[in-house]
Amino acid sequence: MSDVLTDAAAAAVRAGNPDTDPVLAEMTEYGHDEHFPIVGPDAGRFLRLLARLVGAERVFEFGSGFGYSAAWFADALPADGELVLTDFDPENLEKAREFLERTGDAEKCAFEAGDAFETFDAHDGPYDIVFVDCQKTRYADALDRAVPELRDGGLVVADNVLDGPASPAELRDAFGGNPPSDTAAGIAKYVEKAGEEPFETAIVPLGEGLAVSRYSP
Ligand SMILES: C[S@@+](CC[C@H](N)C(=O)[O-])C[C@H]1O[C@@H](n2cnc3c(N)ncnc32)[C@H](O)[C@@H]1O
Known part of the structure; x- marks a missing residue:
């Protein structure tokens, strides 16, 4: 995980807003130790706040890994809420299940191994939030698919639009119409589409x- 914020700004954010949940803090540490590309605590906390702000009851994730972003979302869902986690790797989802059992939120979760796009088609909306954190070349496709399954006022949230698999310099070039890689092009296409109605x-x-x-709509 690299942060767009400077180290000093990120340290200030965390000093004023520390991880207080021990399982979430352990998951942050696990992601760091395993070099697993998670959203990290600052974005995770914001995802949870977004879920609360829109009164989310149903969330779908394109790309869940070991359940880090999911753990933040799940914390905001009501007891009868539903969160669909997806990953190609069933071992990631087993780890996610272990962690979410410990946070007490596993019963809200469906753990679906396989291609997230196939899983999305196999589940019914409407969703309050669709979270996009899969292959960057497929981000725009995820946005298109989300549309008919979103409730009015629902959110689509995508990670890595400023850094990560594509560097800030690569993204700047991609946003300028000169993408240096398929990854950067995928993110730029997504951001452009997301900037348009609806x-x-x-x-x-x-x-x-x-x-x-x-x-x-
Ligand atoms: C960046 S990680 C997800 C991190 C997670 N959202 C978090 O912040 O905790 C991306 C994960 O998505 C999975 N993935 C990527 N594209 C996928 C797809 N089309 N279907 C299912 N899983 C996918 C990868 O296996 C990987 O574990």
Whole structure:
């Protein structure tokens, strides 16, 4: 995980807003130790806040890894809420299940191994939030698929729009119409699409950069 914020700014954010949940703190540490690309605590806390702000009851994740972003979302869902986690790797989802059992939120979760796009088609919306953190070349496709399954006022949130698999310099070139890689091109295409109706989008520089898009048909 690299942060868009400077080290000093990130340290200030965390000093004023520390991880208080021991399992979430352990998951942050686990992601760090395993070099697993998680959203990180600053973005995670913001995802949880977004879920609370829109009164989310149903969330779908394109790309869940070991359940870190999911653990933040799940914390905000009501007891009868539903969160669909997806990953190619069933071992990641087993780890996610272990962690979410410990946070007390596993019963809200469906752990679906396989291609997230196939899983998305196999589940019914409407969703309050669709979170996009899969292959960057497929981000725009995820946005298109989300549309008919979003409730009015629902959100699509995408990670890595400022840093990560594509560097800030690569993304700057991609946003300028000169993508140096398929990854950067995929993210630029997504951000461009998310900036058009029926979405209203803001880019939030937490973690590796989140694009937050409100759907209003
Ligand atoms: C960046 S990590 C997800 C991290 C997670 N959202 C978090 O912040 O805790 C991306 C994960 O998505 C999975 N993945 C990528 N594309 C996928 C797809 N199309 N279907 C299922 N899993 C996918 C990868 O296996 C990887 O574990």
